[in-house]
Structures are given as C-alpha cells and as structure tokens.
Amino acid sequence: MSNRLEAVVADAVEGIRGALMKHNVTFEEYRQGIGYLMKTVEAGELPLMIDAFLNTTICQIENRNFGGSTSTLEGPYFLDDAPFVDGALKTYEDDRHEPLLLRGRVLDLAGAPVADAVVDVWHSTPDGHYGGFHNNIPRDFYRGKLRTDAAGQYEVRTTVPVAYKIPDQGPVGALLEAMGRHSWRPAHVHYKVRAPGFHTLTTQAYFEGGAYVDSDCCEGVHPELIHADVRESGIKVIETDFALAPAVAHT
Numbered sequence: 001m002s003n004r005l006e007a008v009v010a011d012a013v014e015g016i017r018g019a020l021m022k023h024n025v026t027f028e029e030y031r032q033g034i035g036y037l038m039k040t041v042e043a044g045e046l047p048l049m050i051d052a053f054l055n056t057t058i059c060q061i062e063n064r065n066f067g068g069s070t071s072t073l074e075g076p077y078f079l080d081d082a083p084f085v086d087g088a089l090k091t092y093e094d095d096r097h098e099p100l101l102l103r104g105r106v107l108d109l110a111g112a113p114v115a116d117a118v119v120d121v122w123h124s125t126p127d128g129h130y131g132g133f134h135n136n137i138p139r140d141f142y143r144g145k146l147r148t149d150a151a152g153q154y155e156v157r158t159t160v161p162v163a164y165k166i167p168d169q170g171p172v173g174a175l176l177e178a179m180g181r182h183s184w185r186p187a188h189v190h191y192k193v194r195a196p197g198f199h200t201l202t203t204q205a206y207f208e209g210g211a212y213v214d215s216d217c218c219e220g221v222h223p224e225l226i227h228a229d230v231r232e233s234g235i236k237v238i239e240t241d242f243a244l245a246p247a248v249a250h251t
C-alpha cells in the first residue's frame with residue numbers, strides 16, 4: 001500500500017513551494033508568514049483559518065465520493081444535543097423578525113422517501129448569533145431536531161436568519177482584509193440529515209439576492225443551495241429536498 005500520509009503531505013508542500021516560486025517570495029516575507037502563523041496559533045484561530053480556506057474543499061471531495069445532495073460547511077455551531085422540536089424552533093420571545101417555514105423531504109438516490117430520518121436545523125438569531133455560543137443565548141434557541149414522517153417529510157417554523165460575521169478582530173480577519181476580502185457569511189440555514197444506512201448529509205440553504213451570497217468569506221455557497229423568494233400566504237418558505245447517498249462511498 002502506498003504511504004497516503006507521505007503522498008498528501010509531499011503534494012501539499014509541493015503546492016506551497018510552487019506558490020512561493022511563482023510569486024518570488026522573499027526571505028523577509030517568508031519570516032513574516034511564519035510570524036503570522038504563530039500569532040494565529042496564539043490567538044486560537046488556527047481552526048478558523050483552516051476552515052475559512054479549506055473546509056469547502058473537503059466538502060467538495062465528500063460530494064464527489066458519495067453523491068446525493070450537495071453538502072457544504074458544518075461550521076463551528078452545531079450542537080448534537082439539540083432537542084426534538086414540534087412545529088417551531090424556539091426563538092426569542094420578542095422575535096418580530098420575518099417568519100420562515102422550512103420544509104421538504106428526505107429521499108434516497110432513487111427518489112424514495114426516507115422515513116424516520118433525523119434533520120437537525122440550526123441558524124443565526126435575528127442579531128447574527130448562535131444559541132449556546134454567543135451572548136448567553138440558551139443552547140436550544142434557533143436549533144432543533146425534526147423527524148421525517150412516512151412520506152419523508154419534515155417541516156418547522158422559525159424566523160429568517162441574517163448574514164453572519166466570522167470572528168474578525170484577530171489574525172484571520174486581518175488577513176482577509178489585507179487580501180481585499182471580508183469576514184461575512186451570507187444569511188444561511190444549516191442542516192444535518194441522518195438516517196441509518198445513509199451517508200450523513202451536512203449542508204446549508206442560502207437566500208437569493210441576500211447580502212454576501214456572491215462573496216461568502218468561507219466560499220461555502222453553491223448555486224443549487226440558493227433559494228428564490230417563495231411565499232405561501234405571505235410567509236417565506238424554504239423548501240429543500242435532501243437526497244441521501246448510501247453510507248458507503250462509491251470510490
């Protein structure tokens with residue numbers, strides 16, 4: 001068997017060497033780069049930096065290996081102990097934000113419904129935070145688990161999330177800014193869909209025309225994940241069917 005670690009690391013180093021050569025990077029710039037990486041580690045932002053630049057690539061590889069609906073970033077705010085919810089996610093009591101209905105079906109690759117699938121849904125508060133992580137917001141706010149019925153259907157009410165800024169006060173924010181980029185993610189709803197015998201699907205839904213949909217700092221937006229402004233009796237609806245691939249990769 002080939003040494004997979006050696007193969008991946010050697011190619012990664014080769015890729016970096018190519019970039020250094022191409023741009024004629026100086027010894028002084030090389031030293032600055034090392035200093036920057038040290039600061040990123042000290043600030044505890046190494047995972048943030050790696051996720052911002054590379055997590056989307058890993059999701060693309062998963063998509064290629066498994067098939068099914070397009071997956072994208074999980075992000076750092078999934079909580080596996082979110083409660084099962086019936087009808088509506090818990091929101092701020094005074095949340096007058098625009099109502100949103102999330103619904104759809106979980107299907108297998110042949111289009112047959114998957115009953116009893118568990119759909120975790122989570123998204124930002126109307127002020128751009130996540131329950132259980134920011135501002136002492138309870139950990140069961142704006143998140144919950146749904147179970148699909150015999151027709152593979154799920155449905156839950158909530159309110160529309162807003163664009164979200166990844167931490168931008170540290171080295172990662174400074175790097176993105178110096179590159180002429182920004183630290184915003186477009187408004188999104190996270191999903192994690194699980195059913196026995198199927199590969200877990202982690203994905204997001206985005207809103208057509210929303211701020212930063214075309215310039216996500218984490219590059220996690222795919223055209224097929226962007227939803228048009230559909231309304232039913234005036235209520236905004238995001239309808240998403242999830243196609244689950246078998247648990248075993250086809251490569």
Ligand code: DHB
Nearest residue numbers: 073074075076164166167
């Ligand atoms: C980050 C936050 C998110 O809400 C997300 O979906 C992806 C990444 C972050 O802070 O890195």
Ligand code: FE
Nearest residue numbers: 075164188190
């Ligand atoms: Fe998020």
